[in-house]
Amino acid sequence: MVDRSVFERRLSKLEELLVKLRPLAELEREAFLADDVAQSLAERWLHLAMECALDLAHHLIASEGWPSPSTYRETFQVLAKHGVLSPELASEMEGWAGMRNVLVHLYLEIDHELVFEALSKELSQLEAYAAAVSLAAFPDE
Numbered sequence: 001m002v003d004r005s006v007f008e009r010r011l012s013k014l015e016e017l018l019v020k021l022r023p024l025a026e027l028e029r030e031a032f033l034a035d036d037v038a039q040s041l042a043e044r045w046l047h048l049a050m051e052c053a054l055d056l057a058h059h060l061i062a063s064e065g066w067p068s069p070s071t072y073r074e075t076f077q078v079l080a081k082h083g084v085l086s087p088e089l090a091s092e093m094e095g096w097a098g099m100r101n102v103l104v105h106l107y108l109e110i111d112h113e114l115v116f117e118a119l120s121k122e123l124s125q126l127e128a129y130a131a132a133v134s135l136a137a138f139p140d141e
Contacts, residue, residue, distance in 0.1 A: 002063045002137045007056065014052035014130050017045050018123065025119040032116045039112050042119055043103050049126055050100035053093065056133045060084065063137075072097035084136040085129070092125040 024032065024042050032038050057075045061068065066082055069075040073094040080090035099118060102110060 002060060004138075007059055007137050010052045010055045010059070011130060011134055014049055014056070014126070017049040017052065018127055018130070021045050021049070021119060021123060025123050027116075029113075029116055029120075032119075033112055039115065042112075042115050043107075043110065046115070046118070047100060047103045050096055050103075053096065053126065053129055054100075056130075056137075060133060060137055072100065079133070079136075085132050089125065089128055089132065092122070093129055095122075096126065 021042065024038055024045075027035070027038060032042075054072060054075060057079055061075070061078055064082065066078055069078050076085060076090040076093040076097065079085045079093075080087050085093065096118075099115075
C-alpha cells in the first residue's frame with residue numbers, strides 16, 4: 001500500500017516545480033539562451049522534477065511488490081507493464097530520465113537548446129505523468 005504522506009509530498013513537490021518551470025517554458029528561445037539564470041533554474045528544477053518522478057515511481061513499484069527496475073529508464077517500463085503509464089508516456093518518461101542523467105552527470109556538456117526544446121514542447125509529459133501515477137496510487141479519488 002502506498003504511504004499517502006510520502007507519496008503526496010513528492011507529488012506536491014513535482015507539481016510545484018512544474019508551476020515554476022512553466023514561465024521558463026514560455027520564454028522566447030533567444031531570451032532563454034541568453035539568460036544564464038533562466039538556464040540554471042531550468043536545469044535545477046528539471047533535475048528535481050525528475051527526482052520526484054523517479055521517487056514516485058519507485059514508491060509505487062515497491063508498494064505493489066513489482067520487480068525493482070535496474071535503471072531509471074526501466075522504471076517507466078515497469079509502470080507501463082502494469083498499466084500505470086501508456087507505452088507512449090513511458091517512452092517519453094524514459095527520455096526525461098536521460099535528461100536527468102545529463103543534468104547530473106554531464107553537466108559540463110549541457111546543450112541549453114535541448115533543455116529549451118524539452119521545456120517548451122515536452123513539459124506536458126511530466127504533467128501527464130503526475131496525473132497517471134496519482135490515479136494509480138489513489139484510484140478511488
